[in-house]
Amino acid sequence: MRIAINTGGGDAPGLNAAIRSATLAALKRGWEVFGIKNGYGSVYTEKPFIKMDEESVRGITLLGGTILGTANRGNPFEMPYEKEDGTQGLKDVSDHLVAKFNEYNIDALVAIGGDGSMHIAHKLTQKGIKIVGVPKTIDNDLWGCDVTLGFDTARSIATEAIDRITTTAESHERLMVVEVMGRYAGWIALYSGLASTADVILIPEIPFSYDSIVEKIKERRSKGKNYTMIVVAEGAKPEGGDIVTKGKTLGQQEQLGGIASQVAHELSERTGQESRSVVLGHLQRGGSPTTYDRLISMRYGASAIRCVENGDFNELVVLQDNKLTTIPLSEVAGKMKYVPLDSDIVQTARDVGICMGD
Template identity: 55%
Template sequence: MPKEYLPKIRRIAINTGGGDAPGLNAVIRAATLAALDRGWEVLGIRRGYMGLLQDEVDGEPGLMDLSDRVRGITHLGGTILGTTARGNLFGLEPRQPDGTWGPTDPSDDIMQRFGELGIDALVAIGGDGSLKIAHRLFLKGLRVVGVPKTIDNDLGATDMTFGFQTAVDVATEAIGRLHSTAEAHQRVMVVQVMGRHTGWIALESGLAGGADVILVPEIPYSVDRIAAKIVERERNRRRFSIIVVAEGARAAGGSPSYVEGTGRYGGIADRLAAEIEAATGKETRTLTLGHIQRGGSPVPYDRNLALRFGAAAVHAIEMGNFGCMVALQGKAVRSVPLGEAVTDIKRVDPMGEVVRTARRLGVSFGD
């Protein structure tokens, strides 16, 4: 775009939404430093969009001047801006003053606040849900550049999302530590990892951790097939087994497990352990890694990818490339249309090379 047509940028904002992921602070730091290098002001919005609508959030100002707040945060987990998994602006149904529930849409108020604050563009860091919100705001006229964030690595437009490699590293270490205790007690160990709709964490960590069975949402399983694998190992004097299961995995013809009364995925490890014990007579224990996969310092790969994404997002703003998401494609970070980026979920291919590799090594997928 010719320089005379590029937008005049003086102030940008950054927010983080959805579940946290290792590397969020690295994105914030990179985007802030890149913006400051261009002479722009940088505001951080606390807890998604809450900081725009409230003077204070959790006892802190809703907006944060990031110019002197990003030193030494690349290695930190979490996000200095806070986040929320309940930030859907479109179709929320919060409790009304009279005690009833009803839909609300604060997006017009948010657009007004962006104008009042003189914010010329937003760097929205989030997963598919948060980026869908950002895309809707873009369609209402907000200059937006998205940065993909999800430990599930399930956004189709990018080869990798930051946080995924750290989650895999955490899960792999946990699986590896279970081998010795499982063998000592001759037990079956069922390890539940995150992955509601896709099984990337289960697949990568299970393969790296030497699991005997890996269960992912994309490949429905049979308890009989899992039991057969355990019995086969018994015949070969391998009297323990390690099973890695994604939280969204399901039996053939069945449905995923949910935490009772919450609508959240969970409980698959306990249900599966009871079924395996009944089918094999083997003592079976469970480990649910849960949010430990989200916490802690990002591994170097995630730090570097996050830094690249943050700098690329500011470059996109400088070039006037709004309504896009930065993405890793091959070895390069590129910009892709935001509307397309949030519609394509990247699922484990049951016939893909990684699954085939695992099968050749004797891993069962319960099918």
């Protein structure tokens, strides 16, 4: 058996642990293992597949990032290229990718990635490539999976950052707005906001009202609390408003960001209180993974190899009710897991007095 491993989309803590686990599990079975650099990028170079051995993955479990590199512009079905007139276009180069897999006798691919990567993986299965997916995204928005690798570290980093900013907010009696990642789902904002005892949490699933936030600020002032901590997901938006974006590069998803600055400015105008905004950004992606992320990543990686061994292809390894199982890639493609508004964690936030913006 000859398998390949790649990591696609944004990096996430735990990727290296998953790579190591899958590699060692495959080598133990006597298989050959190859890495694909930068998503699918190296498939289009002179050395498409890099041989992996025990030395390749030694000591990488504790490291952030991915030794294979990653890319969010490497969709083989929509690859950016420069036209003759100098403008940029997109072309389908997936047939070349399939041909390289066949040329090098790659029997299966372990694709580690999020919703975009799984969408690509599903389309590649329709071209004959046998794939087992591993769920990766700090956003935790992959449909059908309770927890994705990278989420625990991201929410932990966000919680620590909010804790630190809270002391500054209290010292200066300011409104502090902290923007966290998550794209169109509010998992990071909700978990880190609740854990750090934020006063306001704004998530994409609940369009927010500035009047509601102002009322919360006034309520706190009436109790002698002259500062307010506001955690906002990058995909949150006001009622009747739009998501704030930074634009879109050809071949990439639109870049979200900037909502914290808008919220801070608007609240300062409405309350007359000094405000500041902080964007945590890629800080949430970097650094050593937590114990939980190391373990879940290793479990996912080893489980993917068991799937290959058993011939369970075109599936995504997922955690459901604290048990590993698989679901078809076709069920995941094009779907997103949002925060359920009737979940106990949303109810908990409301019960302890956190304003959710509505």
